Amino acid sequence: MTLNIQLANFDDPALSIFLEEHLADMAPHSPLESQHALDLSALRQPTVQLWVAWKEQRIAGTCALAVLTPGHEELKSMRTDPDFRGQGIASQLLHHVLATARARKVDRISLETGSMEFFAPARALYKKHGFDQCQPFGSYIEDTHSHYMTRTLHPEPTSR
Numbered sequence: 001m002t003l004n005i006q007l008a009n010f011d012d013p014a015l016s017i018f019l020e021e022h023l024a025d026m027a028p029h030s031p032l033e034s035q036h037a038l039d040l041s042a043l044r045q046p047t048v049q050l051w052v053a054w055k056e057q058r059i060a061g062t063c064a065l066a067v068l069t070p071g072h073e074e075l076k077s078m079r080t081d082p083d084f085r086g087q088g089i090a091s092q093l094l095h096h097v098l099a100t101a102r103a104r105k106v107d108r109i110s111l112e113t114g115s116m117e118f119f120a121p122a123r124a125l126y127k128k129h130g131f132d133q134c135q136p137f138g139s140y141i142e143d144t145h146s147h148y149m150t151r152t153l154h155p156e157p158t159s160r
Contacts, residue, residue: 003060003089005096008043008050015052016040018059019077038064038076050077051100053093060084063093065101068110068138073101075111078122090125098129102153110137110150123147 008015019040043050043064050064061084064076075097080089101109111131113122131149136142 003092004054005051005093006054008052008062010040010044014059015062018062018079018081019043021079025079038066043077048076049100051093051097053089053096055084055089058083061089061093063097065097065106065109071105071107072137073106073109074138075109078111091129094125094129098153106153108150108152110134110148112136112140112146112148115145115147119147123149 038048042048045066047067048064050062052059053061053063059081061078061080063078065073066076068074075094078090078094080093098109109131111126113119113126126149129151131151134148134150136146136148137150140146140148
């Protein structure tokens with residue numbers, strides 16, 4: 001399945017709805033102080049890039065990178081529309097975002113996700129893509145409701 005992955009158009013009302021649904025999906029599974037998802041205004045910041053995956057003229061998924069320090073970025077707003085889950089969209093989107101980060105010479109990508117069962121598929125996806133559990137990073141603190149992961153980006157092998 002081919003997706004059309006592009007940088008977000010923040011003027012698209014469908015994106016606003018999609019991101020609001022993302023926040024609503026997670027709210028029942030984490031206490032307020034453990035909810036770290038970015039809202040639309042935070043995703044518009046110049047230190048954040050948000051990609052949107054389109055399928056059948058619908059938003060199928062989103063994924064963002066936020067700069068923590070030079071060479072270290074945080075994966076944010078990773079979500080697949082429930083109607084498209086299980087079709088490999090998250091893997092394609094994550095592969096695209098990691099390749100983009102690698103091309104920009106980012107050395108490390110880290111993320112925070114929930115520790116509850118609801119977030120188990122996300123943790124499995126990140127593990128499949130080379131993320132390992134780590135200690136809290138950036139401004140995060142130890143939190144039993146959070147699971148922290150990170151991975152180093154190695155340069156793509158060059159063909160001879």
